[in-house]
Amino acid sequence: MQLSEAQKTVDEWINTIGIRYYQELTNTAILMEEVGEVARLMARMYGEQSFKNPADALTAEEDLADEMADVLFVLICLANQTGVDLTEALRKNLEKKTKRDAQRHADNEKLKS
Template identity: 55%
Template sequence: MEKNEITLGQLQNEVNDWIQTIGVRYFSELTNLAILMEEVGELSRLMARKYGDQSFKSGESADQIPNEIGDILFVLTCLANQMGISLQDAILTTIQKNTKRDLHRHKNNPKL
């Protein structure tokens, strides 16, 4: 593994350590869900400006998109930690579900 790589389990541990030392404690699950929606909204705003019809406001730039994705991942990890959900298990289950459901669906879609 390269120096800058991190597994999902390591991510969950890193976020938990940060919360316990710097963040003091987790916000409630409902508060974190609201924060997650706020962060998704911030990403949406930047995406609308970069890929949509809106222009950037003063002080905004597409360079902020990775930071917003990082914020989303951080809060999503907090929620997973609070609920005892393994991000690795969750994504592997989702990939299996999507593969089973969509094995031929997209290949046979004339719109794609």
């Protein structure tokens, strides 16, 4: 699915099943909550923290994918609400990073090991 398709699909879902968009500030708070859920799983799967319930480790990869999808969904909601074309925004962002970081990462000794 292309980003533009995703934006349209989320908009259709919101306006039918979801009834309407939450206010932008509410969606920003929800986005932070969802990012926190991704961080919690990352800390347990790749960091030093362990799962409180060892059985949770069995579904961790599926849970991580679902939480990342939640982050993407809410980010798309915010983009739709604020008139951001995510395809164009990402294109411009990659262009900026490419110009800015053309030598930066190649010269970074920390990345060479």
